[in-house]
Each structure stands twice: as C-alpha cells, then as structure tokens.
Amino acid sequence: MFLKSSLFFIIFYILIKLLQFFAGVEGIVHLLGLHWIFSGFAALLLLFIPVIGPFVGVYGAVQGWGWSPIWAMLLFFGYYFIYFFLFLSGAKVSFDIWKKIFSPSDTFQPEQPDIEPEFTVKQTNKPSSQKTLLIQDKRNQD
Secondary structure, eight states, rough: OOOHHHHHHHHHHHHHHHHHHHHHHHHHHHOOOOOHHHHHHHHHTTSSSSSSSHHHHHHHHIIITOOOOOHHHHHHHHHHHHHHHHHHHHHHHHHHHHHHSOOOOOTOOOOOOOOOOOOOOOOOOGOOOOOOEEEEETTTTO
C-alpha cells in the first residue's frame, strides 16, 4: 500500500512540475518577451526553486492561458498544503506519543516486584515518643 501511494505521489508531482514548466515558459515569454527557447531555459532553472517556481507557473497560467488565479495557485501550490497537513499530522502524532511516554498519568501503577521481600518494616501504634520499628520475618510464617 505504501509503495502504491508513493508511486502515485511521484507521478502526480512530475505531472504538476511539467505543467508548471510549460506555464512558466508562457509566463516568461509574456513578461519578458523572450524567445521560447530562452524562456524554456529560464523556466527550467526556476522550476525547482521552492516558492519562485510555482509563482512563475501561476503567472504563466493566469496571463498566458487565462486561468483563474485561485485555481492556478491551488494547482501549483497544492502540494505545499499537502506537505503542511502531513507535517501537522505527524507533529500531532509525535506530540501524542511524547506526551504518553513522558507525562505522568493518573493511571500509572508501579509494577509488582518479581521477588517478594523476606522482611517488612512496620511501625507500632505507641505514642510518638515510644515509636519503634519492628521487623517481621516472613520466612517462618505459615
């Protein structure tokens, strides 16, 4: 399952980047008036710069192809929203695990020792000036 979802994400990412490349070429041609070969080289250089590449793609899709700015931004910046959501969900899970491991809880019960001690120490109910500790031997009790 994980391999299929990763493969889907890779194919989706490559298709978005190809669309962004062609939109970027159109945007640079429209903005600077360069020949499409030089614009293609410039769009290829800008393609993988994290925020600048998608902005060039949005500009090209809006100005060159007549797309709505909202749809162009959702297409070219959509995977940033997906990354942000995955980051938040991973951070929440990590925080929950951290909280479960490191925070004390009301339901914490210490484990019973595997070996029962042979002696116990008890206090007597005498007045405080005469309190003494008694050691009780458990070996001879039956």
